[in-house]
Structures are given as structure tokens and as C-alpha cells.
Amino acid sequence: MSDRETGPIGGESAGGELAAWVGDVQPLVMRLETWHTPEHFRPDMTVESLDVLEEAIVLTYEPEGTDDSQDFLQGAMAYLGEALMHIGGGRWGWSLFGHPVVCPDPHLRLEPLDPLKLITAAQEVGDFAQFAQAAQRLRATVDAYQGQHAGWKPVKEPTPGLDPWTPSEKHPWLAQWLTLRQDDFAAWVEKTGQGAGVWDFSPASLDILGRLVLDRYKTEDNVSADEGTSFIQGAIWYIGEVAVRHKNGSWHYRDAPDGVPREEVEKNMYLEHPFINQPSIRKGGNGVPIYQLKHSVREDDETLLALYLARLKDPAPDGPVIYRAG
Numbered sequence: 001m002s003d004r005e006t007g008p009i010g011g012e013s014a015g016g017e018l019a020a021w022v023g024d025v026q027p028l029v030m031r032l033e034t035w036h037t038p039e040h041f042r043p044d045m046t047v048e049s050l051d052v053l054e055e056a057i058v059l060t061y062e063p064e065g066t067d068d069s070q071d072f073l074q075g076a077m078a079y080l081g082e083a084l085m086h087i088g089g090g091r092w093g094w095s096l097f098g099h100p101v102v103c104p105d106p107h108l109r110l111e112p113l114d115p116l117k118l119i120t121a122a123q124e125v126g127d128f129a130q131f132a133q134a135a136q137r138l139r140a141t142v143d144a145y146q147g148q149h150a151g152w153k154p155v156k157e158p159t160p161g162l163d164p165w166t167p168s169e170k171h172p173w174l175a176q177w178l179t180l181r182q183d184d185f186a187a188w189v190e191k192t193g194q195g196a197g198v199w200d201f202s203p204a205s206l207d208i209l210g211r212l213v214l215d216r217y218k219t220e221d222n223v224s225a226d227e228g229t230s231f232i233q234g235a236i237w238y239i240g241e242v243a244v245r246h247k248n249g250s251w252h253y254r255d256a257p258d259g260v261p262r263e264e265v266e267k268n269m270y271l272e273h274p275f276i277n278q279p280s281i282r283k284g285g286n287g288v289p290i291y292q293l294k295h296s297v298r299e300d301d302e303t304l305l306a307l308y309l310a311r312l313k314d315p316a317p318d319g320p321v322i323y324r325a326g
């Protein structure tokens with residue numbers, strides 16, 4: 001594909017348009033799945049998903065110039081571009097013709113790929129094969145480069161809300177809390193009466209912690225009343241640290257927004273409580289340890305802490321691309 005076909009990549013003047021597009025990609029893909037594609041469409045970036053999308057574009061998209069048709073077209077462009085970058089890495093760019101294009105990992109030495117042009121070709125040809133063929137050509141280029149450079153993977157700039165991302169600088173309260181918990185760990189271990197060898201941050205050790213909690217507390221209110229104590233705070237930290245070490249978890253903390261009534265803050269488990277998510281894993285899970293403790297007590301089940309851990313996604317080091325650190 002030549003620059004005459006795609007249009008050269010825009011310069012600094014296109015920065016605002018490009019940034020706005022990248023910020024819209026995740027909601028565009030969400031609406032594409034919800035409103036514009038059949039029920040069997042799965043946004044998993046596979047060639048099979050591209051086949052379903054292309055069929056929908058050919059059979060149901062009508063260029064009426066309405067808000068709905070524009071949303072369908074932009075969603076298709078966003079998903080097609082992301083699926084191509086899932087193979088060849090790279091980033092979104094902006095054509096001088098005024099629309100987004102995909103710039104694959106520069107090691108591949110490919111010119112920009114144009115989702116809009118591929119969609120137009122799909123409508124004109126009508127063979128339901130244009131998207132898959134583009135993906136296969138890109139895969140062949142990646143495979144050829146990997147054959148000459150063992151261990152190399154394309155690098156992709158993460159798309160907000162859609163891709164894994166690098167944890168940002170920690171909240172000041174959280175940073176202080178984590179330091180305090182780590183400094184207090186030896187004393188917490190001693191207070192549990194179990195011996196240091198038990199607390200090895202293994203998934204199995206969560207059952208021991210679950211039993212300790214059930215022995216101490218009979219109701220959720222009991223846990224809430226003791227939430228500020230060193231035992232509960234240490235238990236919260238330990239649960240999260242097991243997820244950090246085994247599931248690529250990351251600690252996070254959110255302040256309550258100004259003006260939100262206290263009763264509303266208390267209904268939101270993610271406000272004013274340290275919690276874990278999996279920012280480096282596509283569609284990773286999350287957990288709030290204090291609520292995991294409360295649920296264990298409510299259900300009188302010492303195994304629930306380990307079960308919550310098991311529900312988090314496992315890291316996938318064999319993924320097709322590497323996500324650039326922020």
C-alpha cells in the first residue's frame with residue numbers, strides 16, 4: 001500500500017484528532033459489539049471475528065450518513081485496526097486525508113494499513129475475505145521477521161480501556177499504606193501465631209488465613225468494626241500481595257469524589273479501600289480484599305479467599321504482542 005493510497009501520516013496538526021480517536025476506540029468497539037454485529041460476534045481479535053465483522057459490513061451496513069451508520073463504520077474501523085495491531089503491533093496514526101490508519105511495528109518496515117480502505121474493498125468485492133486476507137498478509141510478515149530474529153515480538157502502544165496498560169504512579173495514601181504494611185509484616189506474622197514459614201504468599205496459604213479470620217469473626221459487622229486494626233489491615237495486604245505475585249496484580253486506591261454523599265461512598269467498594277486489578281492482562285479481573293474477607297465470614301467458608309484468587313486471569317506471557325510501557 002502506498003502513501004498515495006493511504007495518504008501520508010499527518011504531522012503535529014493531526015495530534016488532536018488522533019488523540020480524540022484513540023480515546024474513542026474502546027467505546028466504539030463496545031457499541032460495535034452491542035448494537036451493530038450479530039450475537040455470535042466476539043471481540044477477541046481473531047481472524048474468525050474479522051470474518052463475522054466483514055459479513056456484517058457487507059450485508060447490513062448502509063452508508064446513509066446517519067449517526068447510527070457513522071457509529072457502525074467507525075466501530076468497524078476501530079476494531080479492524082485493533083485486530084491488525086494485535087498481530088503486527090504498532091500504533092494508530094492519522095492520514096492527511098483525515099482518517100485513522102494503523103502503523104505496524106516499525107521493525108516490519110510496512111507502510112500504514114488503512115481500515116477504511118479495507119472496509120470499502122470489502123463492500124465492493126463482497127467475497128467476505130478482505131479482512132482475513134489483510135490479517136494473513138500481516139501475519140506472514142511478522143512470521144518472516146520472527147524467523148530471522150528469535151524471541152522478537154511486535155510492540156503495540158496500548159489503547160486506553162481496551163489493552164493492558166502499565167500501572168501509573170501510586171496514590172500517595174496507597175504508597176504510604178503499602179510501606180506501612182510491609183514494615184509491619186513481621187509483627188503481623190507473629191500475632192497470627194502460625195510461624196513465619198506459613199506465610200509464604202502461596203495460594204494455599206490463603207486457606208490458612210481464611211480459617212484464622214473465621215475463628216476471630218462471626219459476622220461482617222465484626223470485621224467492619226476491626227477494619228482499622230493491624231490484623232485486618234495486614235490480612236488485606238496479604239491477600240492482595242498473593243494476587244500481585246501470582247496473577248500480575250497491581251494495587252490501586254481511589255478517593256471519593258467531592259460532594260458525593262457518605263452513604264453513596266460506602267456503597268461503592270472501590271472507593272477508599274485498597275484494591276487489586278490486573279492492568280497488564282487483557283480483560284483482567286479485580287478484587288477488593290476487605291470485601292473478600294467479609295464475604296468469607298458471611299458464608300462461613302475459609303476457601304473463598306483462594307477461590308477469588310483463582311478467578312483472576314492467569315498471566316499470558318505467550319501473547320502475540322508486547323505492550324509498550326507507559
